[in-house]
Amino acid sequence: MVKEVERAGIPVVHICTVVPISLTVGANRIVPAIAIPHPLGNPALEPKDEKTLRRKIVENSLRALTTEVDGQTVFED
Numbered sequence: 001m002v003k004e005v006e007r008a009g010i011p012v013v014h015i016c017t018v019v020p021i022s023l024t025v026g027a028n029r030i031v032p033a034i035a036i037p038h039p040l041g042n043p044a045l046e047p048k049d050e051k052t053l054r055r056k057i058v059e060n061s062l063r064a065l066t067t068e069v070d071g072q073t074v075f076e077d
Contacts, residue, residue, distance in 0.1 A: 002027045013061045013075075015039060023072055029064040030074045033057065 002012045003026050014027035017039050022030045033039035040057055041050050056077065064075040 011065055013064045015057065015061055019074055023074075026072070028069050028072055029067070030072065031057065031061045031064055032074065032076065 002014050005012045006028060011029065012027070013029045013031055014022050015031045015033050016022045016027075017033045017036045019030055019032055034042055034053070034057075041054050043050070045053065060075055060077060064073070067073075067075075
């Protein structure tokens, strides 16, 4: 689905927990997430720390969304 949306001219960021799968399906902008049961957070953290973690992922995703890419790119922290 990511590739089809991008083919229509809309940039997409794929936030994923297993980067090799995103690479296999052909996503262009890939942002690694935390873990399969909690991709955008870590319930073991204190609420303040979890908010910081989530914000970091979202900011990384927005950076990826606004970056021109030529092919698959993984946006690490």
